[in-house]
Amino acid sequence: MALTGIQILKMLPKKNCGECKIPTCLAFAMKVAAGQSEIDECPYVSDEAKETIGEASAPPIRTVKLGAGDSSFTSGGETCLYRHEKRFENQTGLAVRVTTAMAASDVDGRIERFKTLQYDRVGVNMKAELIAIQDSDGDGGKFSALVDKVLADAPEANIILMSEDAGNMAAAAKACGDRKPLMFGATEANLDDMVAAAKDADCPLGLKGSNLDNLVGISEKAVAAGLKDMVIDTGARTLRGLFEDNVVARRAAVKSKFKPLGFPTIAFPCEMSDDPMMEAMIASVVMAKYAGIVVLDDLQGEILFPLLLEQLNIFTDPQRPMVVEEDIYTINGPDENSPVLITCNFSLTYFIVSGEIEGCNVPSWLLIKDTEGLSVLTAWAAGKFGADLIAVFMKKAGIEDKVKHRELIIPGYLASMKGELEEELPGWTITIGPREAGHLPAFLKEWKPAA
Amino acid sequence: MPFQIFEGKMDRKPLIAMDVVDVNPEEWPEPLKRHFSDVLDNPLAWAKKCINEYQAEAICLSLVSTDPNGLNRDSSEAAKMAAEVINGIDVPTIVWGCGNPDKDTDTLRELTSLIGTKKVCLAPLEDANYRSLGATAMAFQHPMVAASPIDVNLAKQLNILMENLGVNLNTVMIDPSVGALGYGIEYTYSVMERIRMAALSQSDEKLQVPIICNLGREVWKAKECRMASGEDNMGDQETRAIMMEAITASCMMIAGGELLIMRHPKAVNLAKAMVDGLMA
Numbered sequence: 001m002a003l004t005g006i007q008i009l010k011m012l013p014k015k016n017c018g019e020c021k022i023p024t025c026l027a028f029a030m031k032v033a034a035g036q037s038e039i040d041e042c043p044y045v046s047d048e049a050k051e052t053i054g055e056a057s058a059p060p061i062r063t064v065k066l067g068a069g070d071s072s073f074t075s076g077g078e079t080c081l082y083r084h085e086k087r088f089e090n091q092t093g094l095a096v097r098v099t100t101a102m103a104a105s106d107v108d109g110r111i112e113r114f115k116t117l118q119y120d121r122v123g124v125n126m127k128a129e130l131i132a133i134q135d136s137d138g139d140g141g142k143f144s145a146l147v148d149k150v151l152a153d154a155p156e157a158n159i160i161l162m163s164e165d166a167g168n169m170a171a172a173a174k175a176c177g178d179r180k181p182l183m184f185g186a187t188e189a190n191l192d193d194m195v196a197a198a199k200d201a202d203c204p205l206g207l208k209g210s211n212l213d214n215l216v217g218i219s220e221k222a223v224a225a226g227l228k229d230m231v232i233d234t235g236a237r238t239l240r241g242l243f244e245d246n247v248v249a250r251r252a253a254v255k256s257k258f259k260p261l262g263f264p265t266i267a268f269p270c271e272m273s274d275d276p277m278m279e280a281m282i283a284s285v286v287m288a289k290y291a292g293i294v295v296l297d298d299l300q301g302e303i304l305f306p307l308l309l310e311q312l313n314i315f316t317d318p319q320r321p322m323v324v325e326e327d328i329y330t331i332n333g334p335d336e337n338s339p340v341l342i343t344c345n346f347s348l349t350y351f352i353v354s355g356e357i358e359g360c361n362v363p364s365w366l367l368i369k370d371t372e373g374l375s376v377l378t379a380w381a382a383g384k385f386g387a388d389l390i391a392v393f394m395k396k397a398g399i400e401d402k403v404k405h406r407e408l409i410i411p412g413y414l415a416s417m418k419g420e421l422e423e424e425l426p427g428w429t430i431t432i433g434p435r436e437a438g439h440l441p442a443f444l445k446e447w448k449p450a451a
Numbered sequence: 452m453p454f455q456i457f458e459g460k461m462d463r464k465p466l467i468a469m470d471v472v473d474v475n476p477e478e479w480p481e482p483l484k485r486h487f488s489d490v491l492d493n494p495l496a497w498a499k500k501c502i503n504e505y506q507a508e509a510i511c512l513s514l515v516s517t518d519p520n521g522l523n524r525d526s527s528e529a530a531k532m533a534a535e536v537i538n539g540i541d542v543p544t545i546v547w548g549c550g551n552p553d554k555d556t557d558t559l560r561e562l563t564s565l566i567g568t569k570k571v572c573l574a575p576l577e578d579a580n581y582r583s584l585g586a587t588a589m590a591f592q593h594p595m596v597a598a599s600p601i602d603v604n605l606a607k608q609l610n611i612l613m614e615n616l617g618v619n620l621n622t623v624m625i626d627p628s629v630g631a632l633g634y635g636i637e638y639t640y641s642v643m644e645r646i647r648m649a650a651l652s653q654s655d656e657k658l659q660v661p662i663i664c665n666l667g668r669e670v671w672k673a674k675e676c677r678m679a680s681g682e683d684n685m686g687d688q689e690t691r692a693i694m695m696e697a698i699t700a701s702c703m704m705i706a707g708g709e710l711l712i713m714r715h716p717k718a719v720n721l722a723k724a725m726v727d728g729l730m731a
Binding site: 082083084116117118119248277281282303306309316348351358439 | 632633634635640641674693695702705721722728730
């Protein structure tokens with residue numbers, strides 16, 4: 001259990017020296033309890049207290065990092081069962097699997113698609129982040145050749161090595177160098193050798209059980225052997241089994257602080273269905289319910305894109321609305337006679353408004369004003385969408401150079417702002433648009449610039 | 452919570468209703484329309500096709516033609532057509548109005564007088580028309596859908612108001628307002644989980660009501676379902692749109708959706724396969 005501010009205060013020197021940049025020890029303790037300050041910032045606290053507090057504040061699911069530099073991948077760090085309780089910290093990583101049993105062209109195709117299938121949405125780059133390399137038959141030579149190939153051809157990929165042969169694994173991990181791979185495949189049979197290899201390479205180890213109980217046993221042994229960073233697989237390969245194990249594991253870790261299951265999980269829809277669409281359905285379920293990494297057999301835009309949308313949506317912080325950038329957006333190729341509309345930068349508003357405009361094929365200019373992610377009415381009430389601010393934004397954005405007419409369409413909910421805006425924007429006609437985006441197509445089809 | 456059958460019973464599988472629109476939906480993308488191309492002008496034939504050919508277990512008849520901002524078809528005319536469809540099929544049916552409270556009251560009231568003892572689910576009852584429609588539904592013993600804008604408290608409040616009116620909550624489903632994948636699904640998802648948690652762990656009786664998700668219409672509005680094959684690295688249009696609908700359904704069921712309204716036959720099958728996999 002996390003400690004309260006008062007419990008932490010008892011371990012502090014209570015000097016109120018202010019050396020931690022916070023005036024009193026009580027205020028500092030409250031900040032540490034809330035996770036806003038690190039206990040290390042106090043120069044006088046004992047090491048023993050540091051350890052107690054550090055342990056108590058560590059998330060129940062261990063944070064595990066792979067890769068290196070800008071393209072590294074982080075999993076785990078989760079603290080809750082439902083996203084509305086706080087937030088999900090690290091999004092499920094999507095991986096594509098290549099194996100030593102695959103034809104070279106199949107491997108090349110997967111690596112190529114891994115690199116090209118990337119999408120930008122609300123300023124986020126969405127893509128698969130990992131490649132899983134499987135040693136299908138224990139042939140160390142083939143395995144390391146494939147690992148070398150992936151490392152060279154996909155320099156941004158985070159790597160999952162899949163082998164049950166500790167020797168092959170050690171060699172492959174060495175080849176990865178700084179690009180810390182996940183070494184997946186410690187079972188009851190090879191645990192000691194795998195633990196040694198993982199320690200040697202200083203990489204996270206993947207544990208594969210034959211069922212939940214068996215996995216707990218392996219995990220306990222690995223922890224006893226001194227390993228800290230692990231990713232777990234209960235071995236379930238049916239949708240029901242996988243879902244159950246994921247729910248049980250997350251709940252045991254979060255609610256009961258059950259350490260052997262306090263690690264990110266990895267799921268293998270690629271081993272559960274031959275139909276790529278069904279495989280994606282399985283991935284969809286376990287993304288929402290707690291998988292840290294999901295390994296797919298292949299990547300295709302028509303299936304990957306919807307999965308990435310789910311990933312983006314489920315892992316959005318519920319306390320921070322998604323925003324789009326303040327700018328002039330062109331829809332359907334507008335010209336100097338096209339209508340000009342304005343709305344807020346709450347991403348949902350943007351998607352719905354731009355979607356409706358796009359759908360009706362009327363070329364338009366859509367002005368997005370930064371309202372800190374608030375919706376139209378809330379932003380107006382909070383003083384972030386006032387007439388003066390809109391006027392400044394319109395001048396800065398330079399819309400006057402882009403259109404001949406001088407007519408601005410505002411959201412129907414802001415009808416009361418018309419007069420004020422006309423004062424702030426001399427020469428502009430302010431037209432009140434519909435309240436609901438759904439009525440925009442009819443409105444725009446009728447629209448003619450004011451004379 | 453849904454599908455956690457290792458710790459409690461889940462007596463019923465989620466039910467999926469296929470959407471039938473009461474006027475030829477010109478705006479539907481081709482990959483969706485082509486599965487109904489021979490019946491788009493005939494709602495009864497369309498409903499029968501869903502049942503016989505695509506094994507639909509339920510039908511949602513959407514009265515989009517009545518929208519005053521659209522075709523504005525006369526209430527009595529629309530009700531007559533709806534009654535023909537309802538009398539011509541034999542699966543559970545939801546009749547979903549155009550969303551204009553006054554118009555829906557007129558149309559659905561008219562409809563109840565035409566279908567005799569046959570029971571249909573009336574939707575949507577909103578803040579603005581729950582009194583009039585709730586009274587009608589009660590009088591003819593039809594189940595109903597209480598629709599409120601993505602908020603736990605508003606959903607609860609509407610249920611309380613309905614109960615005050617005399618409606619038995621056993622005959623009510625909650626429509627929490629659904630956003631499609633990429634279009635606000637995260638809000639719906641969390642509101643649904645919170646409704647479920649309130650019902651199950653805090654025993655909030657006012658929220659112990661099934662949740663209905665009218666998701667097909669939201670999904671098929673999305674740009675990503677309309678973009679042609681090959682655009683922006685997003686692959687085949689039909690498969691992409693099917694996955695948009697099926698994954699929206701998956702999220703809704705995981706969060707507590709019990710009755711889903713969907714459009715594409717393949718997306719319906721994927722959603723059913725997922726349910727079978729989770730309850731196997």
